[in-house]
Amino acid sequence: MLRSVTFSARQVTVAFVDGTAARFHAIWLRDNALDPETRDPGNRQRLITLSDIPADLAITDAQLAGGDLRVTFAPEGKTVDFPGTWLADHVYDHAGQTPLLPKGTTTWDGTMPAPCSDWRDVRSNPRALRDWLAAVAELGFAKLTGGPAEPEALLRVADLFGHVRETNYGRFFEVRTEVNPSNLAYTGLGLQAHTDNPYRDPVPTLQILYCLENSAEGGESIVVDGFRAAERLREEDPAGFALLAGHPARFEYRGTEGVCLRARRPMIELSPDGQLQAIRFNNRSTAPLVDIPFDDMEAYYAAYRRLGELIDDPAMGVSFKLEPGESFIVDNTRVLHARKGYSGSGSRWLQGCYADKDGLLSTLAALQAQQPEAAE
């Protein structure tokens, strides 16, 4: 795997057999040593702290050992092997801007056929489960069809990959028309595309909506890729994008006695190196914005308006009407969902619940490790 090694006291340069090269610092190598005194061989956790590494650390030798790298560190006199493949997987010696989109994500618009899996398949076949979870990871959205039209079936969806996030709305909640609705979701009104609960910090990162009845007129679901909307905004108005990403918004919900949820988070959340982390967009629960400098407020509102137009653009949304026993899951940090208004003699009854991406992505990664052909 490695072709050659050179070193100085503070860094090693390795050449890989594919012709690329990379430098690694002494402190980085020592901290990430894979030997059993540095990392527990069972649970793989690091056994040392940074203060256990002498501040006068230096490399005294580095050489090829098979295709691997063997490094000796002073003053410990410790020699550690680093597999060539492991080094190739952890190269950090590269130039270039961090891309806007997180690794493994692909954005989409209304021309995308809705990714869809079958209830029985994902429950009986680990490959089908893997593919369904992979769609959620890549696209932030997937449907599930052919399930039972039974109350609480949505909890069995969450059980496939992780754990329900219980909130003041319960382990799950009923989405149907109420007489005195504590939330406009519990009416027949149309709802603009939105992410759920931006007034909650941390926001629930997944939402499942499961259909039990849907014979009313209207009530179609629409999903919109918020990352695509953010991409489009940045392309056409980088300054507006920077305003929405550069200042916290405010969100609030006080629809029920004893509940007073508030968050101070941006509508477009970026990682410190500029990668899309989350979208928060919800006309119903946006509170008065008080963290934008006075002189920027009108331009902020113009960008906010434009983001809403992009989200409302019919070309952006994937529409479908859920049948009883059908459900969909969204990455609530990315994909917005809307509903058309409904009325008439029929009924519409959905159940919803929240869950988190940590469990979904962990289950997916474990399935992919068991079934390496997943990478094909």
Next chain:
Amino acid sequence: MLRSVTFSARQVTVAFVDGTAARFHAIWLRDNALDPETRDPGNRQRLITLSDIPADLAITDAQLAGGDLRVTFAPEGKTVDFPGTWLADHVYDHAGQTPLLPKGTTTWDGTMPAPCSDWRDVRSNPRALRDWLAAVAELGFAKLTGGPAEPEALLRVADLFGHVRETNYGRFFEVRTEVNPSNLAYTGLGLQAHTDNPYRDPVPTLQILYCLENSAEGGESIVVDGFRAAERLREEDPAGFALLAGHPARFEYRGTEGVCLRARRPMIELSPDGQLQAIRFNNRSTAPLVDIPFDDMEAYYAAYRRLGELIDDPAMGVSFKLEPGESFIVDNTRVLHARKGYSGSGSRWLQGCYADKDGLLSTLAALQAQQPEAAE
């Protein structure tokens, strides 16, 4: 409340009776109108979207109405009243840097007496519950004493304010020595001060640790204010602080079959306007850092080392040994916890669980609204 009002088409200037003045934009006022067509009087949610507000919005009249502000908007011809007190609460026309510390937080070091409430008090007296929650909100840490030494009592602590966050570790987990520990927490080893589960995104924002047995030698708990450590780092080394805040770290946990948790988040997370949002620090689960530019890696490691030294500084930690029936709660986005090693003939058995701050802060805000003297 208001003394005078002047206006132009795009903004209103109000003078408050206390002598201060503030400007509000037309679009901001219209979007935040409190009338029943704009906000649902029951659940207080906004009924309109930004696209419902005409782009050629203009103020045609603004005047005093009692102590309040009355504004008329064209082209809708809509007149809306804004209470003077509401305007005073939502002023955004001010200069100045956002402070590093979130509003309502106070940092501390080892000289702080541990905030402590009584199990029976917080369960029977809403004021005691409010004060205990207020300590967690302000300081990120509080003890609870006098509880039953009964398994699962910690779940009754979480029930006081919100909901358990279930994870791959279960609804709660046993912290005691295991033969083949899936996590170094389940050994007698000392643990450097850390935040829990930085490899999880979203991270659990609260942790409860509840003592059932603690007769072993050692095993003391130590808590450290990560926000104070970040403050100290910024004071002595602003460039190092900027490196830790400016680049994502990586965290990983794969200690159990079927679990593969990974996160890409900074050790010091700031809001886009530079306010402390979260600290992530865990020597055991920090993965190879690959998002720091090569030329910054050594300086990043120097700052990371210094942050660890500040966290390990004995002057920073509040120490105590939990007795059976005692517990503590930490804001896991801020306060680190450590444990001294333990051994000997006795036993040590804690139970731990995670929960989230949304529920805690909501319950606190609702209690404060019911008991306004809380603000004294």
